Amino acid sequence: MTRTIPIIICLTVATVLTIVLCTLTGPAGFGIPSTVPGGADIVGGIRLPRVLAAFFVGASLAVAGAAMQALFKNPMADPYILGTSSGGALGACLAIVFFGGFFVPVFAWAGAIAAILIVWSIAGRKGVISVETLLLTGIAVSFFFSAIVSFLIAIAGQNVHQIIFWLMGGFWNASPSDAILMACILLPAGLLLFFMGRDLNALSLGEETAAHLGIDATRARWAVLGGSTLLVAGAVSIAGSIGFVGLVTPHIVRMLLGPDNRVVIPACILAGGILLVISDTIARTFFSDLPVGIITAFIGAPFFIWLIHKRGEVA
Amino acid sequence: MTGRHSINAENLHAGYGTQEIVKSISCSFAPGSFTGIIGPNGSGKTTLLKAFSRVIPSSGILELDGKAVSDYTPAELGMAIGFVPQDEGRPFSYTVMQVVLMARYARTSRFAALTPDDYTRCHRALAETGVSHLADRSIRTLSGGEWQRVLIARALAQDTKVLLLDEPTSHLDLSHQSDILSLMRRLAGSGATIIGVFHDLNLAALYCDRLIMIQHGQLVADGTPAQVLTPKKIREVYGAEVVTSCHPATGRTFLMPIKTANGNGSSLKPLNVQVISGGGSGADLLHFLAGKGLSLSAGILATTDTDYLTAQALDIHCIPVLPFSRIPADALEKLKVLLSRADRIILSAHPIGSGNLPVLLALRDADPARIIIHMPEGRDFLSYDFAKGAATAAFENLCTAGAQCTTSYEGILGLLYQASLKPHDREI
Numbered sequence: 248m249t250r251t252i253p254i255i256i257c258l259t260v261a262t263v264l265t266i267v268l269c270t271l272t273g274p275a276g277f278g279i280p281s282t283v284p285g286g287a288d289i290v291g292g293i294r295l296p297r298v299l300a301a302f303f304v305g306a307s308l309a310v311a312g313a314a315m316q317a318l319f320k321n322p323m324a325d326p327y328i329l330g331t332s333s334g335g336a337l338g339a340c341l342a343i344v345f346f347g348g349f350f351v352p353v354f355a356w357a358g359a360i361a362a363i364l365i366v367w368s369i370a371g372r373k374g375v376i377s378v379e380t381l382l383l384t385g386i387a388v389s390f391f392f393s394a395i396v397s398f399l400i401a402i403a404g405q406n407v408h409q410i411i412f413w414l415m416g417g418f419w420n421a422s423p424s425d426a427i428l429m430a431c432i433l434l435p436a437g438l439l440l441f442f443m444g445r446d447l448n449a450l451s452l453g454e455e456t457a458a459h460l461g462i463d464a465t466r467a468r469w470a471v472l473g474g475s476t477l478l479v480a481g482a483v484s485i486a487g488s489i490g491f492v493g494l495v496t497p498h499i500v501r502m503l504l505g506p507d508n509r510v511v512i513p514a515c516i517l518a519g520g521i522l523l524v525i526s527d528t529i530a531r532t533f534f535s536d537l538p539v540g541i542i543t544a545f546i547g548a549p550f551f552i553w554l555i556h557k558r559g560e561v562a
Numbered sequence: 563m564t565g566r567h568s569i570n571a572e573n574l575h576a577g578y579g580t581q582e583i584v585k586s587i588s589c590s591f592a593p594g595s596f597t598g599i600i601g602p603n604g605s606g607k608t609t610l611l612k613a614f615s616r617v618i619p620s621s622g623i624l625e626l627d628g629k630a631v632s633d634y635t636p637a638e639l640g641m642a643i644g645f646v647p648q649d650e651g652r653p654f655s656y657t658v659m660q661v662v663l664m665a666r667y668a669r670t671s672r673f674a675a676l677t678p679d680d681y682t683r684c685h686r687a688l689a690e691t692g693v694s695h696l697a698d699r700s701i702r703t704l705s706g707g708e709w710q711r712v713l714i715a716r717a718l719a720q721d722t723k724v725l726l727l728d729e730p731t732s733h734l735d736l737s738h739q740s741d742i743l744s745l746m747r748r749l750a751g752s753g754a755t756i757i758g759v760f761h762d763l764n765l766a767a768l769y770c771d772r773l774i775m776i777q778h779g780q781l782v783a784d785g786t787p788a789q790v791l792t793p794k795k796i797r798e799v800y801g802a803e804v805v806t807s808c809h810p811a812t813g814r815t816f817l818m819p820i821k822t823a824n825g826n827g828s829s830l831k832p833l834n835v836q837v838i839s840g841g842g843s844g845a846d847l848l849h850f851l852a853g854k855g856l857s858l859s860a861g862i863l864a865t866t867d868t869d870y871l872t873a874q875a876l877d878i879h880c881i882p883v884l885p886f887s888r889i890p891a892d893a894l895e896k897l898k899v900l901l902s903r904a905d906r907i908i909l910s911a912h913p914i915g916s917g918n919l920p921v922l923l924a925l926r927d928a929d930p931a932r933i934i935i936h937m938p939e940g941r942d943f944l945s946y947d948f949a950k951g952a953a954t955a956a957f958e959n960l961c962t963a964g965a966q967c968t969t970s971y972e973g974i975l976g977l978l979y980q981a982s983l984k985p986h987d988r989e990i
Contacts, residue, residue, distance in 0.1 A: 317654075448656075451653065452652075452661070452664075455617045459643070459644070460640050461720075463635075
């Protein structure tokens, strides 16, 4: 792929530009707002952590999405497919309903991890498990958790608004520590998945094929699931369940660069980050801090349809 | 250190979950051999092959080059065994070259890039299966046959001593089938161990040195194609009626299906074949036809005739008459009854004198469409005529009435099962 390097360079430049320009953009105007008291604090203390948090969350979701799509041999898989988002939602709901909104990130993180552990243990009970079993178990557990979330919403009273907003996802409360936390997860997990690029390639043709090609398919599967779970649980605990970024970004990247995961994973880090930073900037600048999940779906869905229409095929 | 066998399995059991598909199979494979695994659908062929490659767990002894397969690391196994699946899902648009390069993963560190040597090897593999021109194509745009050849190229690029093939030619056309299987023969010739699952028994017989037949997960036959592919074995294992023969051009065993026993739940009656011969002309023919699932009868034979002795030896019914005497009228009557019952009549050309001319004339009453005349290459009716032209005339009359002539035994077999010739509609 001769165009891989130029495209990666362009993405890197775009990343830097996006972070800088979006940090300078906000409801208080473009640039460092001098008319507003504490303008520099707005840029450095509010916008920058938020932009960085959005970047790392977007990157995490996109990488996890690419990994799940390869693992499940299915371009329609998304990072939440094994129940991470519904688990996280359940945790967040419990925190909102029973703890008055304290510890939401902790509960969300625990819920996401718990969901995956439940799926693993149910699907893994018979020793050898197929990815298909894992997938179906994940979908079943997701629905079960969603039912509990719906039940909690029904009895939540005045907290409904808070739950709904959390479910749609956003960065209202993003703090510097959130950005640092997400970066600390993304660095090792992203590196892990990057170096598992060829395992992902082989797995995307089937676990038996991977084994025949000399890959330790079982170990690779658990490593991929483990890395992705950490990424998604982190993202969910910081920003709720933001849709579409994890599904669409890998497609866009594969259309540009082809399906080789050794290229797709690093490119997803950059592209996923860019997409979510821009979406969040639009949300907070023009829509008085609408949940960013609405923006990603609102812009992402038509864009995706246009891409598929143009290509005539899913990459 | 290294055993004589590249793969050795003893008392091997394998299956999915609690379901055991392969039940206690013991067999071993020597380097330089091309073995075909055959058996009916669901008999466990693919499971056995995947047990060999360790993607399906097995119990019992399984050794690769004298070392237990369980002692191999996944990467070592990827360098030791190449596997060609029946088919493989193609959810993503990898290029053909990207897929074939995956063959080299086992040989390179995950932190290193592939070397030019890896690329050279993969290009050679593409050339070997005739898909070089597809190297940059997306795998999703390939036909089934092209994809199958890419999968074979990928297994070749793994550079393994053992190659396992699961129906490697199921999607290939005639010329690519022979290209791929000839390639496998050459690889076996250079010391590789090739094991393939085959549905097409003739293809397996043509290219494999050895066939292993399995049924219900157990080994039921193991040997050369000629030893394994007998009509009896095929009937037992596949429930199909076939005739076997030696291929005239290749000299290898080949099968021709007749009717399946489980077609209507009942076995069909074998074809009733009446052979008319004499003077030793039918001895070889009777040997050839015996054991092919036919109901044979040998006609009027003098007790000193070689054909008579052959018929006796093969336990074939005939009408014995005294030598050098006129054929008695009751013998001719018996023959006419036999002729009227026969589904096919094979007239093996033999010397006709005034003594046995009545036999030839008796054929006039038989349905000429059921008559097959065997005339050896380079001979004509005249050369058998010792009845002053009467025999030639009788032969020619049969031909003009619609009897078919052939010069070879294979030709006879072909005519026996020709679709246009329906078996006799026997009344009750």
